[in-house]
Amino acid sequence: MKQFSTNHKSAGSAAASVLAFALAAGAGQATAADWSQTDVQVMNGTGFRDPGIHDDVTKTTVTLQHVSGYAYGRNYFFVDSYWGTKNAPRSNDIYGEYYHYLSLGKTSGATFGGGMLKDVSLTAGVNAGSSTGGAATRILLYGVTLDLALPGFNYFNVDLLAYDDRSQFDGAPTHYRKSYQVTPVWQLPFSIGPTHWSFEGFCDYIGARGQGTVNQLLCQPQLRLDVGELVSGRRDAFFIGTEYQYWHNKYGIDGLDESFPNIMAVVKF
Template identity: 45%
Template sequence: MPDHSHFYPFYLGIITATLAQPCPADFMQWHNSEIQYLHGGNYQEPFNPNDVSQSIITITNAHGWTYGRNFFFMDALFTESGQPSQTNLYGEAYSTLSLSKISGLNLSYGIFKDFGATGGINLGENMDSPQSGTRAWLYGITLDFDLPGFDYFNVDFLRMRVTEPADIGTSWQITPTWKLPFEIAGSKWSFEGFADFIGKKGDRADRQALAQPQLRLDIGDLWGNGNHLYLGIEYQYWHNKYGIKGLHDNVPQALLLWKF
């Protein structure tokens, strides 16, 4: 298998440079960037009977522009116990073109707010084993829903092609993402996250379901500096992790987040 580990700084550099470019106000319509710290103690890994403890640092950015929106995240995963120490990088980037923005027409109807065309890439690398890694290319359609109380509720219907660690053909992926803000006794909370439902990939990978819902408390708002510092919990459920039949994650993770 080709070694592409030396391209990782290039991928990250392109993303960072792109996000750093100044944009006219009418071009960049909104943006949201976050740094998250997560910690969990009972992850499951292949061929390992032990619970694995690890910390995860995640950088995310989402922004809307004249003809759609873009989103990316990058995870750095640090193993702490349960297996030999290692560092893994994993990132995804997606771009969605809005049909209503491109056409200039109001395409909303009932619970449907917009329709889009989406393309993306998934990249993964074990920095302690450069010959390992993942590459997947995705494309399809996105439905934006207008649901009461939600800031957003979107569902991607994507075709996936995995090209590394081997070209194992195509599959499908359905991904809902959501954000539901609410208040309790004057404190500000949100319930948000995503779920991936992924089809079988030949005889190499079984069907998967991965969900990472988060419950966040805006603790900065408690002293008058809201929408920046959050404390909460993320629950990771992964059925047939990595496509390995019978390997499952059920991991509550402590969450600390800074939004900028």
């Protein structure tokens, strides 16, 4: 998932606060959940670029991801843990995000014409992390999400969000200006002979926030093969595949780019 270099000791509380907020926000709908899905992803990549480090960094990423739907919308959160194994100044980094989507269709009974646009949701989210360099990342996001009906896709959503960066460095506010984030998210299942696959992922396009930052683009498309079905006959439980990480102007830093594949394994619960 989305990644940000963070310090284990301080970021643990930051990511934990995101997770606690996610669980608290969803607690009221837990008994009324219409559906839910949790998975654990393990990935390894060798082309990470961190500010101030000339060489590529190798990291293993462990992600806990959860999404659930209830009568009026859905909740989504993830927590990433990064374990540096080569050229990494920190051995363990943690980062988390939480989003809530309040469906206008479900709350008002409105329909959107039955065409490509299935639903519109009011969306609010929070991103949190901390770094050994003295940075404390706190980003608030709010806006709308468009749920689109595209042939063959299980889902294709587009977030249109205000991006309010309230991060601090060494305890001092950064005074970033408000910006925006546009995020398409998708899942496209398909079959090749007797095998079942999934092409899924997201892209974040984030505008410049002042203080020398520039526009940035982060894309993490995944190609997954359902190996659980091949081995045990159990569908949609265990996958292997690859996630390609492309990050242009990482963190809004002009010229700091990543482009490399991760190998991955996923277990769904």
